[in-house]
Structure formats: C-alpha cells, structure tokens
Amino acid sequence: MIDTGFLADTTMRLLGGLPLTLQLVALSILAGTALGYVLAIMRLSGWLPSSIASAYIFVFRGTPLLVQLFIIYYGLSQFEGLRHSFVWPYLRQAYWCAVLALALNTAAYSSEIIRGGLLSVSAGEVEAGRAIGMTRFTLYRRIVLPLAIRQLLPAYSNEVILMVKSTSLASTITMMEITGISAKIISSTFRPVEVFICAGAIYLMLNFLIARGFDLLERQLSPADTTRPNKHRIQGDIIA
Amino acid sequence: MLFHLELMGIGPEGWGGVMLSALAMTVAVAASGFALGMVIGVLAAAARLSRFRPLNFIAEAYCTVFRGIPDLLVIYLFYFGGSSLIAVVAQAMAVDGFVGGPTFALGAGAIGTVSGAYQMQVFRGAYQALPRGEIEAGRAIGMRPFMVFRRIIAPQAARYAIQGLGNVWQLALKESALISIVGLVELMRQAYIGASSTRLPFTFYVTAGILYLAVTFVSGLLFRYAEKRAMRGVRSALQS
Numbered sequence: 001m002i003d004t005g006f007l008a009d010t011t012m013r014l015l016g017g018l019p020l021t022l023q024l025v026a027l028s029i030l031a032g033t034a035l036g037y038v039l040a041i042m043r044l045s046g047w048l049p050s051s052i053a054s055a056y057i058f059v060f061r062g063t064p065l066l067v068q069l070f071i072i073y074y075g076l077s078q079f080e081g082l083r084h085s086f087v088w089p090y091l092r093q094a095y096w097c098a099v100l101a102l103a104l105n106t107a108a109y110s111s112e113i114i115r116g117g118l119l120s121v122s123a124g125e126v127e128a129g130r131a132i133g134m135t136r137f138t139l140y141r142r143i144v145l146p147l148a149i150r151q152l153l154p155a156y157s158n159e160v161i162l163m164v165k166s167t168s169l170a171s172t173i174t175m176m177e178i179t180g181i182s183a184k185i186i187s188s189t190f191r192p193v194e195v196f197i198c199a200g201a202i203y204l205m206l207n208f209l210i211a212r213g214f215d216l217l218e219r220q221l222s223p224a225d226t227t228r229p230n231k232h233r234i235q236g237d238i239i240a
Numbered sequence: 241m242l243f244h245l246e247l248m249g250i251g252p253e254g255w256g257g258v259m260l261s262a263l264a265m266t267v268a269v270a271a272s273g274f275a276l277g278m279v280i281g282v283l284a285a286a287a288r289l290s291r292f293r294p295l296n297f298i299a300e301a302y303c304t305v306f307r308g309i310p311d312l313l314v315i316y317l318f319y320f321g322g323s324s325l326i327a328v329v330a331q332a333m334a335v336d337g338f339v340g341g342p343t344f345a346l347g348a349g350a351i352g353t354v355s356g357a358y359q360m361q362v363f364r365g366a367y368q369a370l371p372r373g374e375i376e377a378g379r380a381i382g383m384r385p386f387m388v389f390r391r392i393i394a395p396q397a398a399r400y401a402i403q404g405l406g407n408v409w410q411l412a413l414k415e416s417a418l419i420s421i422v423g424l425v426e427l428m429r430q431a432y433i434g435a436s437s438t439r440l441p442f443t444f445y446v447t448a449g450i451l452y453l454a455v456t457f458v459s460g461l462l463f464r465y466a467e468k469r470a471m472r473g474v475r476s477a478l479q480s
Binding site for chain 2: 058059062063064065066067068070071074075076077078079161164165166167168169171172179182183186187190192193196199200203204207208
C-alpha cells in the first residue's frame with residue numbers, strides 16, 4: 001500500500017532544496033538580528049528613536065510577510081529611478097528579495113525579544129559594573145550582553161523556528177527551496193499526502209535540531225544549572 | 241498621493257470598492273478558519289488534558305506537526321488533497337472535466353487546522369490557570385462533568401484565554417494572505433489582479449498592506465478591550 005520507493009525518491013529530491021532553505025534562514029537571521037539589535041537599542045532610547053522603532057515594529061508585525069515580500073519583489077520595479085540604480089542587480093533577483101524581506105520581518109520580532117533580554121539584566125549588576133569603573137563598552141561586553149543573551153535564548157529559538165517556516169514563502173517568488181520543490185512534485189504527480197509527509201518530516205527534523213541546539217547552548221551558558229545546584233554559588237558567596 | 245486616492249477611489253473608475261470587498265473576503269476566510277480552529281483547539285486541549293494516554297499523545301503530535309510545518313505546505317495539502325478527493329467523487333458521479341476545489345472552504349480548513357494547534361496551547365494554559373478548588377467544589381455538589389465545564393470551566397477559562405486568542409487571531413489573519421496562492425480572491429489576490437492590469441504593483445501591494453494593518457490594529461484594540469472587560473473584578477498581584 002505504502003509506496004516506499006516514491007517516498008524515498010521524493011525525500012531525496014526535497015533534500016535538494018535544504019541548502020537553499022538553510023541559506024535563507026542563516027542570512028536573514030544574521031541580518032535580522034543585527035537590525036533587531038539596533039531597533040531594540042532605539043526602543044530603549046529617547047522618544048524620537050523609540051517611536052521610529054515602534055512604528056517599524058508595528059508595520060512589520062501587523063502585515064503578512066507575503067505582502068512585504070511582494071512589495072519588495074514586484075512592487076519596487078514600479079520605480080524607474082530604482083531600476084537604473086546600483087541596487088537593482090540585487091533587487092532584481094528573487095534570492096536577495098527573499099533574504100531582504102525575511103530579514104526586515106524577523107528584525108521586527110527579534111527586536112522585541114532582544115529588548116526583553118536587555119531589560120531583564122538587573123540594575124544591581126549594571127551598577128556593580130559601573131562601580132568598578134567599567135566603560136560602557138566593557139559593561140555591555142562583559143555584563144549586559146552575556147546575561148541578556150542567556151535570558152533571551154528560549155524566545156529566540158522560537159523565532160528561528162518561525163523563520164524556518166517563513167522561508168517557505170520564498171517559493172512564491174520562484175525560489176526552489178523545500179516547499180517550492182514540494183509544490184512542483186505535487187502538481188506533477190498529484191500525490192499531495194505523500195509529498196506533505198516527506199516535506200513535513202524534513203521541516204520537523206530541522207526544527208527539532210534547532211530546538212535541541214538552543215537547549216544545549218542555553219545549558220552551556222548557565223553555569224549554575226538547576227540540576228547541580230548551588231555548590232558554585234555558595235562558595236562564590238563565601239569568598240565574596 | 242492624490243493619484244493614489246484617485247486610483248483607489250470608490251466608484252466605477254476606482255479600485256477602492258473591489259479592494260474593500262476583497263478585504264471582507266480576507267476577514268471572512270480568516271474568521272471562519274479561526275472559528276474552526278477554536279472548535280479543534282478546545283477538543284485538542286481536552287484530549288491533551290485527559291487521563292487517557294493515547295489521546296494525550298494524539299493531541300501532542302497534532303500540535304507539534306502543525307506548529308512545526310510551514311503554513312504554505314498545509315495549504316497545499318488541503319488544496320491539492322481536497323481537489324483530488326473531489327475529483328474522485330466527481331468521477332464516481334460521472335462529471336466530466338476538471339473540478340476545482342472550493343477554495344474558500346479548503347482555505348478556511350487549512351487555517352483552522354493550523355490555528356487549532358496554537359489555540360490548543362492557549363486553552364490548555366487558560367484551563368490550568370483555574371483554581372483546582374473550584375472544579376472540585378463543582379464536583380462535590382454533584383455537577384456532572386459537562387455541567388462543570390459549562391458553568392465553571394468555560395466562563396472562567398475564556399477570560400484567561402482572550403490575550404492568547406488575540407495573538408492566534410493575528411496569525412490566522414496573516415496566514416489568510418497565503419490562500420491567495422491557490423486562487424481565492426481575497427485581498428492579496430485582488431492586489432495581484434490590480435497590479436497586473438495597471439502595472440502598478442507597488443501601489444496595490446502597499447494598499448493591501450495598509451488594509452491588513454488597519455484590520456490587525458482594530459482587532460488588537462478589540463481584543464484588548466474584551467480582555468479588560470472580562471478581567472473586571474479579577475484580583476491580580478501584577479496590576480497593569
């Protein structure tokens with residue numbers, strides 16, 4: 001009943017789209033995090049930068065990613081000036097449009113996560129850093145960022161998994177990643193259920209690995225693990 | 241700007257009318273999917289909380305699968321799967337030629353299935369926020385399980401669920417944009433039609449974006465109001 005040959009064949013073909021999916025995720029997460037960090041800092045600054053960042057977040061979280069993608073891929077060609085500018089060789093390509101849309105979109109979501117992480121650093125720790133004369137840069141590098149990153153990792157792993165799912169939209173602008181290949185196989189074989197099972201398994205496996213990876217990273221960054229409590233802490237406290 | 245208003249005006253020359261009715265279609269398909277998701281979500285949450293192990297497993301698997309797989313893939317499954325089912329039925333009834341699936345029903349089905357997986361988590365969390373004593377009290381005075389659910393659990397869990405449901409609604413609304421890929425003439429599809437016939441893609445997709453933003457904004461306000469109203473008289477240590 002189950003056509004294992006077809007399933008294996010389909011899975012192999014779909015795995016051909018995996019590198020593109022991973023590339024889109026990696027590039028958009030990198031660029032999106034950088035922009036998200038800037039937005040988070042803006043949100044924590046004076047009213048003007050803060051309201052600009054809020055407006056950005058409001059717009060990008062309030063509209064579907066598909067709209068953002070289509071505005072960039074189809075919409076920008078409406079402007080004559082842009083079509084003659086130096087960015088056009090990039091914006092003409094579906095690949096860079098997909099990366100740009102995904103990055104701009106994830107920046108809005110991750111800036112809120114980063115902001116939460118930065119706010120979770122307790123005032124006492126920052127004051128302690130200042131008290132021993134750390135500069136602003138050292139303070140961020142040694143105190144604020146390590147603590148904030150540990151705090152925001154669980155939320156961030158969700159965002160990365162969301163991005164993996166979002167890359168499927170790139171197939172709507174001709175990119176042949178996993179979902180694009182699935183759609184092609186479905187429309188040529190008319191076997192939607194089997195293709196869905198294969199593609200679904202690949203996505204689930206990918207998301208599982210990402211979740212596990214973040215779990216390990218989180219454990220790595222939490223020296224005072226709840227499973228082996230306090231030994232470290234107490235000694236530290238006595239010395240202090 | 242003036243040109244934009246003229247183009248999107250309401251009247252025989254303007255696209256405003258069709259864009260607005262396409263917006264109504266978007267809201268209709270998203271709301272139908274959301275309502276279906278609510279039914280699925282309540283049932284799945286009940287299954288997840290039941291003492292019968294296999295049901296736990298099924299609910300957990302459903303949740304993992306549909307939250308981990310791209311929405312677009314689910315839409316393809318419903319659209320192509322539904323269409324081939326219909327083709328089989330049509331053939332059995334000796335109808336000749338191609339029979340397309342009803343895109344509205346299939347789209348709402350896809351949104352409902354994904355939305356149900358998210359709503360299950362919301363309902364489960366809301367149920368767990370209830371004080372155990374109240375359910376025990378209900379049982380103690382001899383209420384049957386259904387009456388405990390109707391009189392004690394449902395009205396109280398509903399108020400804790402509102403905020404989470406608001407988030408899921410926003411997801412459903414944004415997911416509905418993807419239904420345009422399989423041909424339902426909702427806002428995205430209408431924008432595509434307008435963009436191709438006027439060659440003004442930017443104008444049309446930005447207009448679609450503004451309309452989506454208006455809906456997400458207004459529904460955000462409504463959910464916040466509903467939550468505030470539902471929470472009247474609930475004591476909270478974290479008064480916000």
